[in-house]
Amino acid sequence: MRTLSSYLQGAWQPIAGEPAATLVNPATEQPLAHVSAAAHLREAAAYGRDVGGPALRRLSFRERGALLQALAKRIFEHREALLDLAVESGGNTRGDAKFDIDGATGVLTAYAVLAEQLGDRPWIIEDDPEALVRTSKIRAQHISLPRHGLAIHINAFNFPAWGMIGKLAVALLAGVPVLSKPATSTCLLAHRIAEIITEGDLLPPGAFQLLAGPIGDLLDHVGPQDVIAFTGSAATGAKIRGHAAVLAHNVRVNIEADSLNAALFGPDLEVGSQLFDLAIRDCVIEMTQKTGQKCTATRRIIVPAALLADTRERLSERLAEVAARTGDPSVKGVRMGPLSTAQQLADAREGVARLRQRATIVTGDPERRAFADLPEGTGYFLEPILLEASAEAALDPSAPFHAIEVFGPVATLLPYDGTLAAAAAILRAGQGSLVSTLYSDDRAFTAAAIAELAPHLGRLVINDEKNAAGAFSPGCVFPQANHGGPGRAGCGAELGGAHGLGLYMQKTAIQGGASQLARIIGNRPGTTQSAS
Numbered sequence: 001m002r003t004l005s006s007y008l009q010g011a012w013q014p015i016a017g018e019p020a021a022t023l024v025n026p027a028t029e030q031p032l033a034h035v036s037a038a039a040h041l042r043e044a045a046a047y048g049r050d051v052g053g054p055a056l057r058r059l060s061f062r063e064r065g066a067l068l069q070a071l072a073k074r075i076f077e078h079r080e081a082l083l084d085l086a087v088e089s090g091g092n093t094r095g096d097a098k099f100d101i102d103g104a105t106g107v108l109t110a111y112a113v114l115a116e117q118l119g120d121r122p123w124i125i126e127d128d129p130e131a132l133v134r135t136s137k138i139r140a141q142h143i144s145l146p147r148h149g150l151a152i153h154i155n156a157f158n159f160p161a162w163g164m165i166g167k168l169a170v171a172l173l174a175g176v177p178v179l180s181k182p183a184t185s186t187c188l189l190a191h192r193i194a195e196i197i198t199e200g201d202l203l204p205p206g207a208f209q210l211l212a213g214p215i216g217d218l219l220d221h222v223g224p225q226d227v228i229a230f231t232g233s234a235a236t237g238a239k240i241r242g243h244a245a246v247l248a249h250n251v252r253v254n255i256e257a258d259s260l261n262a263a264l265f266g267p268d269l270e271v272g273s274q275l276f277d278l279a280i281r282d283c284v285i286e287m288t289q290k291t292g293q294k295c296t297a298t299r300r301i302i303v304p305a306a307l308l309a310d311t312r313e314r315l316s317e318r319l320a321e322v323a324a325r326t327g328d329p330s331v332k333g334v335r336m337g338p339l340s341t342a343q344q345l346a347d348a349r350e351g352v353a354r355l356r357q358r359a360t361i362v363t364g365d366p367e368r369r370a371f372a373d374l375p376e377g378t379g380y381f382l383e384p385i386l387l388e389a390s391a392e393a394a395l396d397p398s399a400p401f402h403a404i405e406v407f408g409p410v411a412t413l414l415p416y417d418g419t420l421a422a423a424a425a426i427l428r429a430g431q432g433s434l435v436s437t438l439y440s441d442d443r444a445f446t447a448a449a450i451a452e453l454a455p456h457l458g459r460l461v462i463n464d465e466k467n468a469a470g471a472f473s474p475g476c477v478f479p480q481a482n483h484g485g486p487g488r489a490g491c492g493a494e495l496g497g498a499h500g501l502g503l504y505m506q507k508t509a510i511q512g513g514a515s516q517l518a519r520i521i522g523n524r525p526g527t528t529q530s531a532s
Helices: 041-057 061-077 079-090 094-118 162-174 184-198 234-241 244-248 274-292 305-324 342-355 420-428 443-456 497-504 514-520
Strands: 021-024 031-035 138-146 151-154 178-181 208-210 227-231 252-256 261-265 298-304 360-363 385-388 410-416 433-439 457-463 505-513
Touching (some): 021 184, 041 138, 041 178, 061 079, 061 094, 061 162, 079 184, 094 162, 094 497, 162 178, 184 208, 227 234, 234 252, 261 420, 274 298, 274 305, 274 433, 274 457, 298 305, 298 420, 305 360, 305 410, 342 385, 342 410, 420 443, 497 505
Parallel strands (some): 151 178, 151 227, 178 208
Antiparallel strands (some): 021 031, 138 505
16 A cells, blocks of 8 residues: 655655654445655745745736646546546545536636636735825835745645645746645545646746655744635634734735634525525535535525425425435445544534534434445445524524534524524524525515625625525635635635635735836836826
8 A cells, every 4th residue: 555755845754753643544444545644844835935935926816727737637637537536535525526626727727717817917006106205206006925934734625636736736826835734534536636637848847846744843834925825623723823924924824714614595585496496406505415524515504484394394305315325435326425534423423413402303314324225334435414403593603503514414504583683693693604595576675685794704695596506615725716704714814816815915005106116117008097
């Protein structure tokens, strides 16, 4: 059985000592590979800053975009083998594997297109020059340039392809080298993609490194120009923010953490409408896609009391269909695979038990042990679990479903009285989410909901009857839209088109004469202000 090593300082590192971890197929529990620990992380960090940084900064945005497009092409050439590996190593169905891998190449392509718009300048011009005093020709103008540091990416287990490549695309376009640390439990896919990336000389030396094993003392070696982007639990995020070296150097940290995302059914929603059908479809997808192991999955379904019975019935029917076809994802016809690890399964079952303190299971058995095409008791499986709380419990901000994210195919129905005040109180009790969705044709209700709910969300999806046929499931993260959220969600922001570059760039006010700024900095695309 092979042992995975790290790609640091331009080479795959030799394997030394006992393996740090063993990777297994989460459906069959068969061992797949060992992972080794890495040393000399101080030197790896310096190599990224000193070699990769200058090499990337010598390139224009357009040239860096060409690298992203070449990366997308190279990964796509290996797509079928990567899909097979995602099924084997991550418990993904083939559809879930496509969601991860095609999402990765999609982000690369989107940022390659953005690079063409940014052109050949070495910086981004953020605004037009503005007079400091009305009678003076002295102006101030803001530009953004690449930070002279290293981007340390600490990724979650659930999206080993998209999580790694999505962060990588933005950082490389910004001109900042990357040291990527995938979650060890599912790093087989990330490791294979890293092998593909590093074949030949596609990227400049030092632009990309991979730490396959434990993080070790890496964070001890961060500096003031570095950026840390973390996806994972709030507890781990807090440790990163509070790390002594991070605090000492005021290192920029972006965190995407727990998120109790919601689906809000408007009071005007009617059973039998296309919009109602969309709401049911989305809830089922968001509960079961990637076995509910998505930071954008729907955890709370906020429903008018008048629609509760119909919603419960429709969701139960659809989820029972998925439960009947849950099993080994390598078998054709299986709709949902296992959770990623034994610990994830144990945590999910414990979380369901805590939710049951204030809610009742409507459908699903958290103790089920027999699944399709596998011996009983094999694999880390949890069938879809739908719970329901009372209207009184739903309004209690201390209720467990407002505090506990069960990272699996689990959601809770929360009835409300049909008023925006009650719906907003329930949603706000989650203390900040990545994304939530409103299903309504009432424009006044929707406008009021945007004003009331948006400050608590990183993204708000609005669906109405007219657009129901072409709507995307709300858990889809597109590179053009912000990915992050306030409060519990980590208070971070990634992607969002050009906005995402800001994480890796320094915004600087350049102050000087009007003609001097115009000649040296230039104008923003599409502007024609005078240099006089």
